[in-house]
Amino acid sequence: xxxxxxxxxxxxxxxxxxxxxxxxxxxxxxxxxxxxxxxxxxxxxxxxxxxxxxxxxxxxxxxxxxxxxxxxxxxxxxxxxxxxxxxxxxxxxxxxxxxxxxxxxxxxxxxxxxxxxxxxxxxxxxxxxxxxxxxxxxxxxxxxxxxxxxxxxxxxxxxxxxxxxxxxxxxxxxxxxxxxxxxxxxxxxxxxxxxxxxxxxxxxxxxxxxxxxxxxxxxxxxxxxxxxxxxxxxxxxxxxxxxxxxxxxxxxxxxxxxxxxxxxxxxxxxxxxxxxxxxxxxxxxxxxxxxxxxxxxxxxxxxxxxxxxxxxxxxxxxxxxxxxxxxxxxxxxxxxxxxxxxxxxxxxxxxxxxxxxxxxxxxxxxxxxxxxxxxxxxxxxxxxxxxxxxxxxxxxxxxxxxxxxxxxxxxxxxxxx
RNA sequence: GGAGGAGUGCCCGAGUGGCUAAAGGGGGCGGACUGUAAAUCCGCUGGCUAUGCCUACGUUGGUUCGAAUCCAACCUCCUCCA
Numbered sequence: 001x002x003x004x005x006x007x008x009x010x011x012x013x014x015x016x017x018x019x020x021x022x023x024x025x026x027x028x029x030x031x032x033x034x035x036x037x038x039x040x041x042x043x044x045x046x047x048x049x050x051x052x053x054x055x056x057x058x059x060x061x062x063x064x065x066x067x068x069x070x071x072x073x074x075x076x077x078x079x080x081x082x083x084x085x086x087x088x089x090x091x092x093x094x095x096x097x098x099x100x101x102x103x104x105x106x107x108x109x110x111x112x113x114x115x116x117x118x119x120x121x122x123x124x125x126x127x128x129x130x131x132x133x134x135x136x137x138x139x140x141x142x143x144x145x146x147x148x149x150x151x152x153x154x155x156x157x158x159x160x161x162x163x164x165x166x167x168x169x170x171x172x173x174x175x176x177x178x179x180x181x182x183x184x185x186x187x188x189x190x191x192x193x194x195x196x197x198x199x200x201x202x203x204x205x206x207x208x209x210x211x212x213x214x215x216x217x218x219x220x221x222x223x224x225x226x227x228x229x230x231x232x233x234x235x236x237x238x239x240x241x242x243x244x245x246x247x248x249x250x251x252x253x254x255x256x257x258x259x260x261x262x263x264x265x266x267x268x269x270x271x272x273x274x275x276x277x278x279x280x281x282x283x284x285x286x287x288x289x290x291x292x293x294x295x296x297x298x299x300x301x302x303x304x305x306x307x308x309x310x311x312x313x314x315x316x317x318x319x320x321x322x323x324x325x326x327x328x329x330x331x332x333x334x335x336x337x338x339x340x341x342x343x344x345x346x347x348x349x350x351x352x353x354x355x356x357x358x359x360x361x362x363x364x365x366x367x368x369x370x371x372x373x374x375x376x377x378x379x380x381x382x383x384x385x386x387x388x389x390x391x392x393x394x395x396x397x398x399x400x401x402x403x404x405x406x407x408x409x410x411x412x413x414x415x416x417x
Numbered sequence: 418g419g420a421g422g423a424g425u426g427c428c429c430g431a432g433u434g435g436c437u438a439a440a441g442g443g444g445g446c447g448g449a450c451u452g453u454a455a456a457u458c459c460g461c462u463g464g465c466u467a468u469g470c471c472u473a474c475g476u477u478g479g480u481u482c483g484a485a486u487c488c489a490a491c492c493u494c495c496u497c498c499a
Contacts, residue, residue, distance in 0.1 A: 259453080262453065263453060263454075264454075265454055265455060266452090266454050266455065267454085267455075268454095269454090292452075293451090293452045293454095294452090295452080295454080296452055296453080296454080299452095299453090299454080323453080326453095327453055328453095362446095364463085364464065364465090365464085365465075366463080366464065366465080367446085367461095367462090370446090370447085370461055370462075371446080371447065371461085373447095373460090373461080374446085374447045374448065374460065374461060375447075375448065375460095376446085376447045376448075377447095406446090406447085407446080407447060407448085408447095408448095408453070409453055
């Protein structure tokens with residue numbers, strides 16, 4: 001079925017990673033012949049990546065698994081500029097300290113998916129600040145700027161949309177594509193990297209680098225993008241009830257991460273199994289063949305496998321077990337997200353509004369009030385109608401905790417310490 | 418540099434002196450139905466120490482008893498001219 005010779009390209013194709021390729025045959029041949037180096041860049045705009053980046057990370061994972069060398073590029077240099085792609089407005093300028101902090105937060109995730117080291121296919125981490133900060137403006141303009149046509153630059157979606165929407169686009173941001181193009185050239189020079197991958201929104205940025213490679217290094221560089229991920233009903237990937245689906249455990253617990261995958265739409269189960277687990281294809285086919293309520297089993301596998309990749313098998317099994325208890329037995333599973341509160345404070349009584357905000361279930365007292373009115377607020381599984389109610393140690397269950405629920409799916413345990 | 422037009426809540430978009438925390442739609446959240454799914458239907462959707470107070474219609478000032486609405490300057494964008 002697949003016409004590709006290299007294991008990497010075959011895998012990418014059958015698992016649904018491919019969207020655009022600059023030269024499919026050429027890349028396939030190269031991957032079949034030798035150990036290739038490829039990179040993907042990541043912005044340092046937040047202290048954790050979220051599931052939106054997971055496709056790219058999985059791609060690097062497979063790239064390494066099929067015998068090649070992946071590079072993760074931390075964009076701490078380009079983050080100082082800000083990628084205008086897909087943004088309505090200029091992003092706030094981040095301070096260098098913020099960027100450095102974000103970089104450190106993001107780094108941790110890669111170690112879960114990639115093996116770093118000095119071997120031929122061991123992953124490397126680079127940071128474009130290492131060369132971008134040293135650039136000399138005049139040299140850069142002359143050596144790189146001459147190859148960029150403003151006529152073409154303003155046709156690009158990232159720029160055109162801003163222009164059409166009558167949104168400000170600073171010259172600073174306008175330069176982003178040059179810098180990303182230059183990154184590719186620089187990484188190629190340093191590591192003989194031949195491939196840049198990324199989300200489909202990065203296509204034109206990647207091609208800038210391909211162009212530079214041909215002109216300044218006289219070498220064919222390759223470009224590969226993944227499809228833009230949306231759910232079957234069209235929503236963007238990566239939102240949950242509580243906000244973004246962060247990859248760092250301190251920003252989204254393994255339990256919540258598991259829940260995110262568990263709540264996948266039926267129509268997405270196969271696609272997600274292929275992209276976000278490393279289960280063999282025939283197993284995925286079997287799971288994806290399930291219908292009706294049975295498909296819930298496939299979703300549990302998806303959730304556990306995806307969670308295991310990120311947080312480890314132990315955490316994944318724990319999350320699955322917690323969910324089983326909470327949803328299938330209705331029990332007060334101890335593994336639910338838990339907040340701690342001083343026992344003395346609990347003795348005096350904690351206002352229900354305060355409690356739900358502290359637990360992170362609501363973002364303001366007003367929201368708690370509205371949810372109480374809407375019948376969504378429960379304490380120890382009992383609906384609560386009184387916004388003046390306090391929770392006290394009298395509410396402690398036999399397990400020594402108090403269970404706060406918002407709706408049917410969101411639960412937090414309060415534990416006195 | 419000149420002339421004209423525009424900037425509204427998470428997004429789109431109505432509103433041209435008080436009845437406006439701002440129509441409508443989208444999104445989000447909650448409820449019903451289910452399978453912790455989708456679709457559908459219903460409710461909610463600025464904050465607070467809450468029959469009141471505060472913040473909010475690009476920014477800063479001003480007029481007025483009262484401003485998203487009027488005026489001035491500034492910022493950004495669009496169109497035409499130079």
